[in-house]
Amino acid sequence: MSSANQSDSVLVRQILEGHAEAWSELIARYEGRLLAFVESRTRDRSAAEDIVQETFLGFLTSLPNYDRGRSLEGYLFSIAAHKLTDYLRRQNRRPELSFAAAETQQSDWEPRSPHRAASTIARSQERRNLEEASVAAALGELIEHWRSTGQWQKLRCAELLFVRGWANKDVAASLGLSEQQVANYKFEFIAKMRGAIRKLGVPEDVFPELYQQS
Numbered sequence: 001m002s003s004a005n006q007s008d009s010v011l012v013r014q015i016l017e018g019h020a021e022a023w024s025e026l027i028a029r030y031e032g033r034l035l036a037f038v039e040s041r042t043r044d045r046s047a048a049e050d051i052v053q054e055t056f057l058g059f060l061t062s063l064p065n066y067d068r069g070r071s072l073e074g075y076l077f078s079i080a081a082h083k084l085t086d087y088l089r090r091q092n093r094r095p096e097l098s099f100a101a102a103e104t105q106q107s108d109w110e111p112r113s114p115h116r117a118a119s120t121i122a123r124s125q126e127r128r129n130l131e132e133a134s135v136a137a138a139l140g141e142l143i144e145h146w147r148s149t150g151q152w153q154k155l156r157c158a159e160l161l162f163v164r165g166w167a168n169k170d171v172a173a174s175l176g177l178s179e180q181q182v183a184n185y186k187f188e189f190i191a192k193m194r195g196a197i198r199k200l201g202v203p204e205d206v207f208p209e210l211y212q213q214s
Contacts, residue, residue, distance in 0.1 A: 008072035009164075016063070016158065018140035027056065030073060034080050041084055051087055055080040061190055067165045142192050153177075157185045 011029075014022030034055060039048035058079040059066075066075060146155050157175060160166045161182070166174070168182045175182075 012063070012066065012072070013159070015060075016139065016143075018143050030076050031056075033073075034076060037077065038080055038084055042087065047087060051080065051083045054083050058083065060193070063161075063190075069165065138193055142189070145192075154185050154188070157182060158189055161186055161189075 011022055011026055015026065031052060034052045035048055038051045039045055042048050042051070055076060059076055062079070066072075143155065146152075153175060157171055157177070160171045160174065161168075168179050168186070171177070172179045172182045
């Protein structure tokens with residue numbers, strides 16, 4: 001495994017463990033490049049920011065599908081490409097990108113130099129702060145619940161699925177579970193994350209996907 005993938009794996013594990021600084025690091029590491037990519041297609045800074053935020057949420061809710069052998073950057077850009085395509089279709093515009101190209105973009109993108117009002121920048125920062133805090137709180141609450149109730153098997157299952165990127169059948173074999181039990185644990189993790197974030201009273205526009213999916 002490359003040093004970059006090892007670093008990404010550590011970052012994902014720390015996010016799963018509820019470390020707020022890890023979520024902040026993820027955003028600091030990839031937000032600028034994602035924003036440059038999306039804004040170059042939307043030509044709308046505000047829409048691009050919304051799409052990038054939805055991308056980070058999409059990453060969180062799709063952790064069960066994250067393969068640790070795959071570039072985290074490529075995975076994030078793949079999610080962004082799908083979000084962007086949905087946006088362009090809603091705007092009745094033809095998507096002008098390929099998902100393959102999105103995953104192979106180099107890290108030397110430089111964001112444009114948009115001139116935004118100070119109030120817009122402040123609102124954007126407030127939204128990012130709220131997103132970081134809510135995700136960290138939700139993860140921390142779920143992990144602490146499992147620890148306090150002695151549900152170590154679920155914690156171990158979550159680690160193998162979300163951090164190490166194991167397939168359901170491999171996790172089942174390692175832990176002596178059925179594949180259906182592993183699938184149930186996976187579903188429970190995502191469902192509890194959604195519920196925990198909802199319980200925090202986070203405004204719907206911060207995590208719109210959580211309110212679109214039941």
